[in-house]
Amino acid sequence: MEFSSKLLENAVYEMSQLPGIGKRTALRLVLHLLKQPEERTQLLTEALSKLKNQVNFCKKCHNISDTEVCAICSNPKRDESLVCVVEDIRDVMAIENTSQYNGLYHVLGGKISPMEGVGPQDLNIVPLINRVRQGEVKELIFALSSTMEGDTTNFYIYKQLEGLDVATSTIARGISVGDELEYADEVTLGRSILNRIPFESSIKAT
Amino acid sequence: MEFSSKLLENAVYEMSQLPGIGKRTALRLVLHLLKQPEERTQLLTEALSKLKNQVNFCKKCHNISDTEVCAICSNPKRDESLVCVVEDIRDVMAIENTSQYNGLYHVLGGKISPMEGVGPQDLNIVPLINRVRQGEVKELIFALSSTMEGDTTNFYIYKQLEGLDVATSTIARGISVGDELEYADEVTLGRSILNRIPFESSIKAT
Numbered sequence: 001m002e003f004s005s006k007l008l009e010n011a012v013y014e015m016s017q018l019p020g021i022g023k024r025t026a027l028r029l030v031l032h033l034l035k036q037p038e039e040r041t042q043l044l045t046e047a048l049s050k051l052k053n054q055v056n057f058c059k060k061c062h063n064i065s066d067t068e069v070c071a072i073c074s075n076p077k078r079d080e081s082l083v084c085v086v087e088d089i090r091d092v093m094a095i096e097n098t099s100q101y102n103g104l105y106h107v108l109g110g111k112i113s114p115m116e117g118v119g120p121q122d123l124n125i126v127p128l129i130n131r132v133r134q135g136e137v138k139e140l141i142f143a144l145s146s147t148m149e150g151d152t153t154n155f156y157i158y159k160q161l162e163g164l165d166v167a168t169s170t171i172a173r174g175i176s177v178g179d180e181l182e183y184a185d186e187v188t189l190g191r192s193i194l195n196r197i198p199f200e201s202s203i204k205a206t
Numbered sequence: 207m208e209f210s211s212k213l214l215e216n217a218v219y220e221m222s223q224l225p226g227i228g229k230r231t232a233l234r235l236v237l238h239l240l241k242q243p244e245e246r247t248q249l250l251t252e253a254l255s256k257l258k259n260q261v262n263f264c265k266k267c268h269n270i271s272d273t274e275v276c277a278i279c280s281n282p283k284r285d286e287s288l289v290c291v292v293e294d295i296r297d298v299m300a301i302e303n304t305s306q307y308n309g310l311y312h313v314l315g316g317k318i319s320p321m322e323g324v325g326p327q328d329l330n331i332v333p334l335i336n337r338v339r340q341g342e343v344k345e346l347i348f349a350l351s352s353t354m355e356g357d358t359t360n361f362y363i364y365k366q367l368e369g370l371d372v373a374t375s376t377i378a379r380g381i382s383v384g385d386e387l388e389y390a391d392e393v394t395l396g397r398s399i400l401n402r403i404p405f406e407s408s409i410k411a412t
Contacts, residue, residue, distance in 0.1 A: 002302060004277060004295065005270045011257040014250040018235050027296065029224050033254060034261060034270075041258040044220040045251035048239060051217040052247040055240060064211045064240075071210060089210065090233065096208060 001027070060131070062107040062124045064089050072096075072104060079103045081138035085128065085157065087111055087150070091143060103141070106131065111149040112156055120156055128157065132166050139167040146173060172197075207233070266337070268313040268330045270295050278302075278310060285309045287344035291334065291363065293317055293356070297349060309347070312337065317355040318362055326362055334363065338372050345373040352379060378403075 001023055003009035008030065015026035033041050057063065058070035061083075065071070072078060072092075082103025086092055092105050108123045131137060140161070144150035158168060174192030175184050184192075207229055209215035214236065221232035239247050263269065264276035267289075271277070278284060278298075288309025292298055298311050314329045337343060346367070350356035364374060380398030381390050390398075 002299065004264075004298070005261070005272045007253075007257045007260060007272060008270050011253040014253040017246065017250070019238050020231070020234070025226070028226070030254070030257065031295065032225050033258065038258055040223065041254055044223070045255050047213075047217040047220040048236070048247055049251050051213045051236065052239065052244055054213060055211070058210075064214050066211045066213060089237070092210070093208065 057107075061105045062109065062127065063092055063105060077102075080136050082141065083128075083131070083137050083139070084141040084143050086143050087145065095143065103139075106140075108144075108153065111144060111147075112153045113149045123153070125157060125160065129160050129164075132161060132164050135165075137166055139169060142168065142170040263313075267311045268315065268333065269298055269311060283308075286342050288347065289334075289337070289343050289345070290347040290349050292349050293351065301349065309345075312346075314350075314359065317350060317353075318359045319355045329359070331363060331366065335366050335370075338367060338370050341371075343372055345375060348374065348376040 001012075003012070011030045012023060012026045015021060015029055016023050018026075021029070033044070056065055056068070058065040058068070058073055060069055060073040063070045063072065067074075079102050083106050084095065084101065084103055085106045085108060086095070087108055087110060089107055092107060095101050095105075106124065106128050108125065108128070110118050110123055112118060112120055112123065128140075132140065140157075142154045142157070144153055154170065161168065172195065173188060174195065175181060175188060181189065207218075209218070217236045218229060218232045221227060221235055222229050224232075227235070239250070262271055262274070264271040264274070264279055266275055266279040269276045269278065273280070285308050289312050290301065290307065290309055291312045291314060292301070293314055293316060295313055298313060301307050301311075312330065312334050314331065314334070316324050316329055318324060318326055318329065334346075338346065346363075348360045348363070350359055360376065367374065378401065379394060380401065381387060381394060387395065
């Protein structure tokens with residue numbers, strides 16, 4: 001792609017560094033900003049810089065928060081003995097959206113992935129173990145994605161918990177509600193048969 | 207979507223104002239920037255602000271340019287008597303990529319579109335007519351998209367040119383090179399039969 005302006009080329013280049021944004025999309029976005037009033041660009045760049053410079057993570061669960069301890073951790077109505085371990089703040093948002101969970105969270109900030117150079121020390125694992133050591137937590141719920149990296153991370157944390165008095169569980173895997181059995185993949189279907197639950201509990205859940 | 211931080215919410219909102227970027231994609235992009243070193247955000251915001259504040263349009267063809275007159279307009283090897291009328295600077299880039307055109311351009315900055323509130327006065331049409339009036343231009347090539355808005359814009363400009371000594375043409379529409387006839391839409395196939403060209407010229411073009 002040949003640009004008629006260095007300024008334009010530079011803006012497109014920086015935009016195309018974002019994940020899933022190719023050169024063509026980047027050009028479209030940049031030209032859109034150029035056509036809009038100046039405030040649009042200013043609001044966007046200010047919001048991004050401000051977030052990056054002033055972002056704060058909850059010192060308890062490592063979720064993004066504007067206060068030292070986030071709204072979930074400081075809510076006295078939530079069950080402090082239950083901690084759900086997730087990868088990312090998007091997972092917190094997804095679980096919160098269900099309105100089915102009343103415990104706290106712990107955001108790891110990623111998964112152990114030797115391929116991408118992410119080791120246990122890059123994640124919030126030590127703070128999690130310390131949290132458990134303090135004795136308030138009775139159950140840890142692993143809610144990482146069920147990939148090799150997710151399973152490795154679960155197992156690593158599980159090993160670190162040895163000798164500590166805490167129950168561990170993982171969220172249920174199975175056929176999505178509303179899905180047809182014939183289209184489900186074998187692994188999921190297999191797991192959902194092995195981990196079947198009493199019919200009475202399935203009635204209660206709905 | 208409920209956010210745990212106002213700063214985050216604000217950044218996601220501004221990002222989602224870009225065309226084709228929904229709330230979920232915006233969140234993914236913003237969280238990506240958060241994970242990256244601070245320079246990434248800084249480089250992006252600086253490049254965008256700089257472009258918006260310092261952008262300059264070639265005073266002859268209205269293409270984005272870092273100089274008063276762009277590299278194409280100031281190139282003495284290009285044919286000044288030929289001007290290709292396009293909607294957007296992306297069209298200039300697309301035509302330049304073909305290496306088949308040696309004339310100059312005129313970037314309108316859009317199409318006449320009453321639905322979107324874009325009238326002739328919002329486009330660079332008056333400068334185009336003035337350019338033709340100066341007498342250097344012998345032929346105008348309309349290369350707008352063949353939508354209703356594009357056709358309207360072509361026709362509006364054509365009417366404004368009445369009495370001026372300039373030839374007008376439009377780029378050829380037809381079946382794409384390499385395409386199968388059976389899959390072509392009828393309008394395109396119909397036009398490509400009506401506007402057939404002597405076989406000898408088609409051999410020369412390849």
